[in-house]
Amino acid sequence: MTPLEPAVLGCVATCIAAPLAAAATLRLLGDRVNPRLPAAAAIIVSLAAAVGLAALWHSGSGRPLLFGARLAGGGLVHVDGLTALLLPYVAVVDLAIVLVAPRRALTTAGVSRLLIGAAITMATMATAHPAALVVLWGVSIVSTWLAVRATLGGRPAARLYGLAMTAALACMALGTTLMLADPPWLHGSGAVGAAGGWLVAVAVMIRKGIVPFHSWYPALFSGASVATALVVTMPQVATYTAVRLLVGHADGVASELIVVSQAALITAAYGAALAVVQRSARGLVGTLAMSQSAMVLAGLSGTLPMELCGALAVWVSSGLALTGIGLVVWALESRAGRIAIDSLQGRFADAPALAAFFLLFGLASLGFPGTLSFVADDLIISGSLDEQVHAGIIVIVATVFAGIAVVRGWFHVFGGPVTPDAPQHVILPRERVALSILLAILFGLGVYPGPFVSSLEQVAASLLAVREHHLPGQTSEGVHP
Amino acid sequence: MTEATATALHDAVAALVTWQLAAPVATLVAVGLPALLGRPLAERTTTRLVGAGFATSFLAALLTLAALAARGFSPEVVHLGTLFSVGHHATTIELVADGLSVPYVCFCTGLCWLVNAFAGTYLHREPGFTRFFILLALFGTGMNLMVLAGSIDVLFAGWEFLGISSTLLIGFFHERRNAVGAALRAFITYRLCDMGLLIAGVVVHRAVGSGDFERLFGGTWPHATCLIDPTTALVVALLLVFAALGKSAQVPFSGWLPQAMEGPTPSSAIFYGALSIHAGAYVLLRCEAVLDAAPVAGWLLVAIGIGTALHAAVVGSVQTDLKSMLAYASMTQAGIILAEIGLGLRIVPLVHVVSHAILRSLQILRSPSALHDRHELAAALGGPPGSGTCSILGLLPDRFGRGLYRIALERGFEDAAVQRFVIRPVLSLLEGAQAAESRLVAALGGTDPAADPRRPDRDGGAT
Numbered sequence: 001m002t003p004l005e006p007a008v009l010g011c012v013a014t015c016i017a018a019p020l021a022a023a024a025t026l027r028l029l030g031d032r033v034n035p036r037l038p039a040a041a042a043i044i045v046s047l048a049a050a051v052g053l054a055a056l057w058h059s060g061s062g063r064p065l066l067f068g069a070r071l072a073g074g075g076l077v078h079v080d081g082l083t084a085l086l087l088p089y090v091a092v093v094d095l096a097i098v099l100v101a102p103r104r105a106l107t108t109a110g111v112s113r114l115l116i117g118a119a120i121t122m123a124t125m126a127t128a129h130p131a132a133l134v135v136l137w138g139v140s141i142v143s144t145w146l147a148v149r150a151t152l153g154g155r156p157a158a159r160l161y162g163l164a165m166t167a168a169l170a171c172m173a174l175g176t177t178l179m180l181a182d183p184p185w186l187h188g189s190g191a192v193g194a195a196g197g198w199l200v201a202v203a204v205m206i207r208k209g210i211v212p213f214h215s216w217y218p219a220l221f222s223g224a225s226v227a228t229a230l231v232v233t234m235p236q237v238a239t240y241t242a243v244r245l246l247v248g249h250a251d252g253v254a255s256e257l258i259v260v261s262q263a264a265l266i267t268a269a270y271g272a273a274l275a276v277v278q279r280s281a282r283g284l285v286g287t288l289a290m291s292q293s294a295m296v297l298a299g300l301s302g303t304l305p306m307e308l309c310g311a312l313a314v315w316v317s318s319g320l321a322l323t324g325i326g327l328v329v330w331a332l333e334s335r336a337g338r339i340a341i342d343s344l345q346g347r348f349a350d351a352p353a354l355a356a357f358f359l360l361f362g363l364a365s366l367g368f369p370g371t372l373s374f375v376a377d378d379l380i381i382s383g384s385l386d387e388q389v390h391a392g393i394i395v396i397v398a399t400v401f402a403g404i405a406v407v408r409g410w411f412h413v414f415g416g417p418v419t420p421d422a423p424q425h426v427i428l429p430r431e432r433v434a435l436s437i438l439l440a441i442l443f444g445l446g447v448y449p450g451p452f453v454s455s456l457e458q459v460a461a462s463l464l465a466v467r468e469h470h471l472p473g474q475t476s477e478g479v480h481p
Numbered sequence: 482m483t484e485a486t487a488t489a490l491h492d493a494v495a496a497l498v499t500w501q502l503a504a505p506v507a508t509l510v511a512v513g514l515p516a517l518l519g520r521p522l523a524e525r526t527t528t529r530l531v532g533a534g535f536a537t538s539f540l541a542a543l544l545t546l547a548a549l550a551a552r553g554f555s556p557e558v559v560h561l562g563t564l565f566s567v568g569h570h571a572t573t574i575e576l577v578a579d580g581l582s583v584p585y586v587c588f589c590t591g592l593c594w595l596v597n598a599f600a601g602t603y604l605h606r607e608p609g610f611t612r613f614f615i616l617l618a619l620f621g622t623g624m625n626l627m628v629l630a631g632s633i634d635v636l637f638a639g640w641e642f643l644g645i646s647s648t649l650l651i652g653f654f655h656e657r658r659n660a661v662g663a664a665l666r667a668f669i670t671y672r673l674c675d676m677g678l679l680i681a682g683v684v685v686h687r688a689v690g691s692g693d694f695e696r697l698f699g700g701t702w703p704h705a706t707c708l709i710d711p712t713t714a715l716v717v718a719l720l721l722v723f724a725a726l727g728k729s730a731q732v733p734f735s736g737w738l739p740q741a742m743e744g745p746t747p748s749s750a751i752f753y754g755a756l757s758i759h760a761g762a763y764v765l766l767r768c769e770a771v772l773d774a775a776p777v778a779g780w781l782l783v784a785i786g787i788g789t790a791l792h793a794a795v796v797g798s799v800q801t802d803l804k805s806m807l808a809y810a811s812m813t814q815a816g817i818i819l820a821e822i823g824l825g826l827r828i829v830p831l832v833h834v835v836s837h838a839i840l841r842s843l844q845i846l847r848s849p850s851a852l853h854d855r856h857e858l859a860a861a862l863g864g865p866p867g868s869g870t871c872s873i874l875g876l877l878p879d880r881f882g883r884g885l886y887r888i889a890l891e892r893g894f895e896d897a898a899v900q901r902f903v904i905r906p907v908l909s910l911l912e913g914a915q916a917a918e919s920r921l922v923a924a925l926g927g928t929d930p931a932a933d934p935r936r937p938d939r940d941g942g943a944t
Contacts, residue, residue: 453566
């Protein structure tokens with residue numbers, strides 16, 4: 001074990017343990033304490049550990065660190081550039097949710113579930129072990145289903161989510177079993193491994209809301225609480241799973257990954273187009289999230305570093321921007337109920353600060369210069385066009401529709417005649433802090449993207465190396481993935 | 482000129498060009514950040530800051546012009562750094578100071594400075610005062626970025642700034658339904674046509690390995706030569722023409738311009754009378770070498786430009802409000818300017834842009850006081866001034882005139898055609914897909930949770 005490895009392992013453990021400890025503390029203390037404080041503290045500890053882990057990994061050799069690799073086809077704890085990128089990202093999203101959550105939504109049980117969800121997501125992002133991934137998928141699905149079901153009026157969404165996720169989990173479990181029996185990342189694997197790969201691909205498509213398995217995705221945003229929807233969708237666990245299990249097959253890019261990426265391209269354009277005709281603000285966020293997350297998956301199947309970098313950048317930029325929009329919508333809803341966007345709602349005068357944040361997050365999600373999404377869109381469009389012209393065109397069409405949807409959404413929420421004597425919805429300091437943090441990251445990385453893009457390039461190179469380094473005779477204890 | 486003098490001149494030009502861009506950016510941050518933090522600056526401070534930004538930029542441009550004149554207007558490329566790079570793909574921040582960009586920056590920042598002074602009084606105590614000046618600073622930043630761009634990436638960034646600031650200023654009076662509708666219409670047109678510039682950028686990157694204009698065309702403007710093969714040049718030229726049509730409100734993308742006058746008068750003057758409407762012309766002038774290498778694109782531009790000019794002249798002659806008349810007059814001139822560019826002229830369209838922009842912005846700025854001006858004129862003349870109008874419709878035989886009059890009243894049926902053949906089919910398709918989605922969700926999960934967006938918030942918990 002190198003001197004770096006215990007520190008990395010410690011950071012991973014802290015990332016996961018801090019939210020779990022806070023959840024346990026909240027359960028013990030009950031309603032005697034404001035749940036926001038321990039939750040925020042725990043996630044800040046996780047964030048610090050995640051940032052520390054990223055710094056450690058970048059100071060190292062750039063090789064993946066595996067712990068418990070002998071157990072099966074991947075490391076039980078697997079830390080590479082992707083982990084170093086995603087753990088801080090997940091912690092920032094969770095922190096923003098905890099800070100913006102309206103007080104009446106902060107029940108002890110609800111916050112405990114959120115913290116447990118955060119821990120599960122971080123654990124997922126730190127493993128490449130197929131069995132561990134299946135178990136973590138199962139736990140997070142059950143936890144989410146319970147949360148959606150507990151939401152007043154959320155039963156239809158819970159039913160749909162349950163139906164979709166049961167299918168996804170079944171495919172995932174069966175697929176990984178077959179893959180472990182006949183690992184497709186080794187030369188000489190047969191039909192069993194291939195079938196396993198296809199089942200995992202179907203599981204990924206369902207869990208990511210890829211066409212034709214997408215209907216649960218916007219419905220979750222409409223039926224569940226905003227926090228649940230964001231916690232479930234923004235980390236993109238299914239994309240992470242695809243990277244770990246489908247990238248790195250012995251015969252190059254897995255054919256199932258190619259099929260998934262083509263379906264994801266269609267989803268990206270379709271989701272963005274649907275966003276243009278949404279009638280509710282939540283529907284808008286849901287369809288945009290569906291489109292943007294599909295774009296990530298489409299890009300990850302590329303064979304060019306530029307395309308992969310673009311996909312990873314879209315992962316972070318769209319995730320943070322849509323989290324911002326979702327939180328603004330949630331903040332508005334907590335003051336004035338659900339927001340329709342089929343007509344002009346005239347809320348600008350009520351909430352000018354939230355209008356400004358919505359607009360800035362909107363710009364940050366649609367490739368506006370000076371934001372991280374400009375860098376992300378540039379990379380993914382250039383990479384896609386370099387590799388497949390049709391993919392580049394579809395990505396451009398998706399960004400055009402997404403831009404129209406965001407601006408239409410902004411004007412429909414905030415534009416229109418103002419209600420006389422409408423109450424002023426002053427933004428709260430914690431909301432301003434949370435939204436400002438997200439904006440600072442999006443604009444900071446947009447103005448000075450060099451180091452961030454370099455780190456993405458390292459991650460992309462390591463992902464591409466996994467594809468290229470599978471030589472005959474390698475065992476599952478080798479480099480995969 | 483000695484080598485030391487040349488180096489000093491180079492450094493001076495580089496610093497001045499950077500200032501031209503940095504000044505409006507600093508203004509944007511200085512005015513925007515306090516507003517975002519809930520502490521907007523006072524009106525006077527806001528006006529002075531934004532004015533100081535434009536003044537600094539204007540003076541820096543004047544000094545650059547003098548420095549360039551001292552060395553015979555040979556272009557100076559200022560490399561501000563590489564924004565990011567992956568493999569062979571690099572997005573660089575390159576600015577160029579030459580006989581086209583620097584005079585144009587003088588003109589743009591000078592005009593913005595004047596409009597800033599006008600707007601400080603015009604919008605006094607208007608609820609969106611700070612918002613207007615933030616957007617004006619954003620526009621100034623975008624304009625300078627686009628004009629000074631030495632690469633297609635930087636040009637695209639400036640172009641996007643123009644688009645969003647324009648949209649938000651059209652929808653400035655957000656409580657008016659018409660203003661919101663007009664802003665959305667303009668944004669959709671921009672977004673659609675922006676695809677042209679975006680794809681052109683990617684094509685250029687693929688063709689020459691970077692977006693730098695140095696690799697796209699060589700020589701000095703207006704005698705630059707295209708460095709890419711004719712087929713690629715044709716593709717890039719057609720894409721640039723497509724991009725220019727939206728911003729310059731050319732047929733069939735012209736419907737947004739008359740509606741855009743919903744914005745405050747100072748922004749109408751600077752956007753649709755002066756600068757934004759000529760952004761397309763500027764891009765085509767900047768890439769004139771590519772256009773020269775693709776005559777087909779040039780002839781297409783001539784046809785569209787003349788077509789738009791005729792359309793706008795006819796439709797404008799039956800408008801009953803001053804701002805609409807001015808919008809169509811702007812469209813006419815923009816069409817003629819594009820036709821001039823398509824014909825291969827370079828200096829003529831540039832002079833035309835500047836003279837038209839100055840005249841039109843003056844007319845739009847005075848339009849709210851038109852009646853007052855007329856009364857003053859009548860008092861000075863001792864009677865009502867003559868109408869002095871001459872409509873194109875009046876020159877035609879009566880039968881044709883009437884038919885054309887009907888067409889003009891319907892604005893050439895352009896809006897109706899776009900609505901019928903583009904917007905309505907696309908929306909029907911999407912709404913049909915959304916309805917099918919809702920039915921599927923209802924069938925699988927019970928009632929559709931999206932069906933009643935107005936139901937009260939029923940969040941049970943944080944998760």
